[in-house]
Structure formats: structure tokens, C-alpha cells
Amino acid sequence: MFSLGDCLVNYAHEHVVRAHTCPKTKTGLVHSYLRIGEGDERSEATRVMVAVNDSTIKGHPHPSISCKRAFEWTLEKMVRSNTGDFKILLLHVQVLDEDGFDEVDSVYASPEDFRDMRESNKVKGLHLLEFFVKKCHEIGVGCEAWIKKGDPKDVICQEVRRVRPDLLVLGSRGLGRFQKVFVGTVSAFCVKHAECPVLTIKRNADEIPSDPADD
Amino acid sequence: MFSLGDCLVNYAHEHVVRAHTCPKTKTGLVHSYLRIGEGDERSEATRVMVAVNDSTIKGHPHPSISCKRAFEWTLEKMVRSNTGDFKILLLHVQVLDEDGFDEVDSVYASPEDFRDMRESNKVKGLHLLEFFVKKCHEIGVGCEAWIKKGDPKDVICQEVRRVRPDLLVLGSRGLGRFQKVFVGTVSAFCVKHAECPVLTIKRNADEIPSDPADD
Numbered sequence: 541m542f543s544l545g546d547c548l549v550n551y552a553h554e555h556v557v558r559a560h561t562c563p564k565t566k567t568g569l570v571h572s573y574l575r576i577g578e579g580d581e582r583s584e585a586t587r588v589m590v591a592v593n594d595s596t597i598k599g600h601p602h603p604s605i606s607c608k609r610a611f612e613w614t615l616e617k618m619v620r621s622n623t624g625d626f627k628i629l630l631l632h633v634q635v636l637d638e639d640g641f642d643e644v645d646s647v648y649a650s651p652e653d654f655r656d657m658r659e660s661n662k663v664k665g666l667h668l669l670e671f672f673v674k675k676c677h678e679i680g681v682g683c684e685a686w687i688k689k690g691d692p693k694d695v696i697c698q699e700v701r702r703v704r705p706d707l708l709v710l711g712s713r714g715l716g717r718f719q720k721v722f723v724g725t726v727s728a729f730c731v732k733h734a735e736c737p738v739l740t741i742k743r744n745a746d747e748i749p750s751d752p753a754d755d
Numbered sequence: 756m757f758s759l760g761d762c763l764v765n766y767a768h769e770h771v772v773r774a775h776t777c778p779k780t781k782t783g784l785v786h787s788y789l790r791i792g793e794g795d796e797r798s799e800a801t802r803v804m805v806a807v808n809d810s811t812i813k814g815h816p817h818p819s820i821s822c823k824r825a826f827e828w829t830l831e832k833m834v835r836s837n838t839g840d841f842k843i844l845l846l847h848v849q850v851l852d853e854d855g856f857d858e859v860d861s862v863y864a865s866p867e868d869f870r871d872m873r874e875s876n877k878v879k880g881l882h883l884l885e886f887f888v889k890k891c892h893e894i895g896v897g898c899e900a901w902i903k904k905g906d907p908k909d910v911i912c913q914e915v916r917r918v919r920p921d922l923l924v925l926g927s928r929g930l931g932r933f934q935k936v937f938v939g940t941v942s943a944f945c946v947k948h949a950e951c952p953v954l955t956i957k958r959n960a961d962e963i964p965s966d967p968a969d970d
Contacts, residue, residue, distance in 0.1 A: 586832045613952060617801045617921045622837045706832045707954075731946055731955055737828060739922075741952040 585682070588614060589629040589705035589736075591696050591726075592672055594664065596755045603671055604755040605748075606711030610741040611672055614709050615679055623681040630672050630685035631699055632665050633692040662687075693729040700734045707737050713755050714742035800897070803829060804844040804920035804951075806911050806941075807887055809879065811970045818886055819970040820963075821926030825956040826887055829924050830894055838896040845887050845900035846914055847880050848907040877902075908944040915949045922952050928970050929957035 592607045603611075619626045669685040676683040688695045700708055712727040727740045749755075807822040818826075834841045884900040891898040903910045915923055927942040942955045964970075 586835065610952075617952075618833055620801065620837065620840050622835070622840065625835050625837065728943075728946070731943070737832075737954060737956040739952060739954040740946055 585625055585627040586707065587627050587629055587703075587705045588618070588707045588709055589631055589700065589703065590614060590672070590709045591631050591633065591692070591711075592668060593632065593692070593755075594668055596753075597749065603668060604711065606713050606741070606743045606755050608711070609743050609747065610709050610711035610739075611675070613741050614739075615675070615681065619679070619681055623679060626681055628672075628676055628681055628683040629703060629705055630669055630676075630683060631696065632668055632685070632687045633695045634661055634665050634687060634689045635692060636661070636689060693726045693733075696726070696730055697733050697735070700730075700736050705736055707739060708734050709739045709741065712740045712742050713752065715752060800840055800842040801922065802842050802844055802918075802920045803833070803922045803924055804846055804915065804918065805829060805887070805924045806846050806848065806907070806926075807883060808847065808907070808970075809883055811968075812964065818883060819926065821928050821956070821958045821970050823926070824958050824962065825924050825926035825954075826890070828956050829954075830890070830896065834894070834896055838894060841896055843887075843891050843896055843898040844918060844920055845884055845891075845898060846911065847883055847900070847902045848910045849876055849880050849902060849904045850907060851876070851904060908941045908948075911941070911945055912948050912950070915945075915951050920951055922954060923949050924954045924956065927955045927957050928967065930967055 590607070590611050592611065593604050595602045595604045602608075614628070619628075665687045669687065673683055673685050688699060696708070696710075708730060710727045710730055727738075731738045731740060743755075805822070805826050807826065808819050810817045810819045817823075829843070834843075880902045884902065888898055888900050903914060911923070911925075923945060925942045925945055942953075946953045946955060958970075
């Protein structure tokens with residue numbers, strides 16, 4: 541398992557863009573946007589962790605509807621124009637099958653398939669984070685972004701314990717009781733178990749796809 | 756049942772204090788703090804509904820630990836010094852037994868007992884709201900406050916539908932699964948059913964009373 545998630549990617553709106561090698565993963569895929577002289581006055585900013593994930597709709601390598609809605613709500617209704625008072629911490633948890641296979645049939649997979657798949661997942665995850673980081677830059681709010689692997693509900697709670705944000709923001713599909721049995725309840729779990737305040741934000745009614753379990 | 760809750764009590768930090776008769780309930784108990792010339796520029800403020808309740812500890816006519824913690828978090832971490840960007844909507848739901856009795860044995864109650872009890876509940880509820888309104892005034896954030904009666908989880912969701920806040924903030928005792936069976940789960944219900952984003956905030960570990968079901 542690669543541990544890209546151990547490398548925190550720092551972004552801020554005044555920055556030098558610099559590609560570097562992550563000291564832990566030895567990959568060159570992590571880009572660090574380094575801050576210039578705006579460290580101290582932001583130390584008291586409210587640190588808002590936003591969990592982001594891919595859309596589940598096939599052929600749709602975009603943020604899920606619910607995490608996009610949660611992120612946009614946070615900027616529009618909480619951060620507003622007070623960008624110096626908040627810092628956004630973007631956490632993306634990538635889910636893989638136990639044997640590391642996602643969409644490839646394990647019987648026919650070669651070592652190259654493994655490698656390609658891992659690379660493609662890394663790139664997908666970084667593209668996802670890039671989407672949100674770009675939005676933060678546009679608005680001028682400081683942010684950090686990183687990737688972890690595992691079961692989203694467990695990893696999110698672990699990261700809350702590790703990073704100690706002031707607030708965790710989660711998008712939710714707002715599915716009914718019966719639909720939830722099949723698709724899991726990350727937000728319900730985190731409301732109970734995350735050791736910080738949790739804000740759950742449902743999708744807008746006009747954004748729900750034809751199958752509500754999609755996102 | 757008196758419908759004090761139908762009368763919205765408006766507060767702001769620049770105001771005239773004026774006792775008046777509520778047009779619906781015909782009581783003189785509602786005090787209106789009227790705004791002076793600061794209507795329009797606040798129309799776009801983020802409207803944060805905070806549900807507040809009494810402490811369950813006997814002889815303790817104060818806000819519950821969890822709602823006080825939720826309120827203080829909201830001011831400190833979200834509103835911060837950006838008071839003009841937010842408006843606090845304080846909702847207090849009073850719970851009464853079906854027959855209107857709270858602590859009085861119905862067999863021995865006279866009509867005067869009824870009246871006294873209702874008056875005392877009204878006064879308790881207004882004192883509770885006053886506590887929070889005073890804090891808003893100190894900080895300089897605009898607020899509204901009102902009382903409703905009924906089952907808190909249902910009334911809170913009804914009020915969200917009626918008032919359409921941008922956010923609902925709820926304090927939570929953060930009780931475990933078995934304790935919850937006995938003490939109810941207002942926050943869990945509202946996270947699922949309230950038609951707006953919901954922020955749940957647990958008590959601090961060092962604020963939990965000897966019986967965790969107390970608040």
C-alpha cells in the first residue's frame with residue numbers, strides 16, 4: 541500500500557508552485573504550494589476538515605454531488621468573505637478492495653495491471669483534490685489537501701484524531717432507511733464517533749440523480 | 756396550550772427595549788428589541804438556528820451543558836469577529852406532559868396550579884433565551900429568539916421548514932448506544948430529517964456530569 545496520505549500537501553493563495561519528491565512515498569506526484577510569510581497571523585484560523593470523494597457515476601471522474609455541495613456551502617455560508625479566518629483541510633479517502641483491485645478482474649491481472657491501476661488511482665485522487673484546491677485559491681482561503689486509503693468512515697475518524705480540526709464537514713446523500721442499508725452511512729457514523737463537531741450537508745433536491753444511491 | 760412560540764422575538768445589538776403585547780397570545784411577557792436602521796445590509800447574513808434547552812440537573816435553571824457548548828462554539832469558531840455576516844436564531848422547545856403537568860401531581864392540582872405552572876414555565880423559558888440573547892448582544896451579533904412547545908425533535912424539524920435557516924446547530928450529549936435508548940436522540944433525528952445542513956457539537960469531555968445522561 542502506498543502511503544501518499546502521510547504527505548500533507550500545503551496550499552495557500554500566495555504561494556510558489558514547486559513539484560517535489562514526497563520524503564515518505566518517494567513519488568514525484570505530490571505538488572507542494574509553499575506559503576510566503578503568512579504563517580503566524582493564520583495560526584488561530586478555524587480549521588475546517590472537508591471529506592471529499594469521487595462521483596459514483598461511471599465515466600464521471602468528478603467530485604460527488606454531495607461532497608461538492610458540502611464544500612460549496614462551507615465557502616459560501618461559513619467562510620463567506622472572511623477568508624483569513626478559516627483554513628480548509630481537504631481529506632480524500634480512496635477505497636480499494638482488500639486485494640487492491642478496483643475494476644480489474646483479479647484472475648487476468650498482471651503485475652503491470654496492478655501498477656497501472658495504482659498510478660491511475662493516485663492521479664484520479666490528485667485530480668479530485670486539485671478541483672477543490674483550485675476553488676480555494678479562487679476565493680483566497682488557505683487550504684491543505686491529502687489522500688488516505690481505507691474505509692472512509694474509519695479513516696475520517698482517525699484523521700480527526702490525528703489532525704484535530706475544529707470542524708468536520710461531510711456531504712450526505714440523505715438516503716432513506718432502506719437505501720442506507722446497501723450504501724453505507726459514513727456521515728451517520730462520523731456524527732457519532734468523530735471527536736470534533738460534525739456538519740452534515742445533504743444534496744439539493746434538484747441535484748439528485750435518477751438513482752438516488754448514485755452520487 | 757399557549758402559543759407564545761408564534762411570536763417571533765427580534766433582538767439586535769442596536770435596539771430599543773420595549774415591552775409589548777403579543778398579538779397572538781395576548782400576553783405581555785414577550786419583549787421586543789427593535790432594530791434601528793440596520794435592516795438591509797444584513798439581509799444576506801448566514802442564518803444559524805441554534806436549539807437551546809434547560810439543564811436536566813434538578814434545581815439548575817440554566818442552559819444545558821451541551822446547548823451552551825454548541826452556542827459558544829458557533830460564536831467562537833464560526834461567527835468569530837464577523838458579526839455582520841451571521842444572524843443567530845435561538846429556538847427553545849419546551850416539553851410538557853400530555854396533560855400539561857410537569858412536576859405537579861394531577862390529582863391534587865387546582866386551576867391555580869395550572870396557571871402558576873404555565874406562568875413559571877413561560878418565565879423559565881424566557882430566562883433561558885435571555886441568557887443567550889445577552890451573549891449575542893455582548894459580541895454584537897444580531898439574533899432572534901422564540902419558544903415552541905412539543906416534542907423537541909419534531910418541533911425543531913417543523914421550525915426548520917417554517918423559518919428556512921441556512922444551518923441548524925444542535926448540542927449533543929454524545930451518549931453511547933445503550934444510554935441513548937433511554938434519553939432519546941434529538942440530534943440523530945434532526946441530522947436525518949431536518950431540511951437544512953445540521954451541525955452537531957458534543958460536550959467537552961471535562962464538562963460531563965457524574966451521570967452522563969444529565970446535561
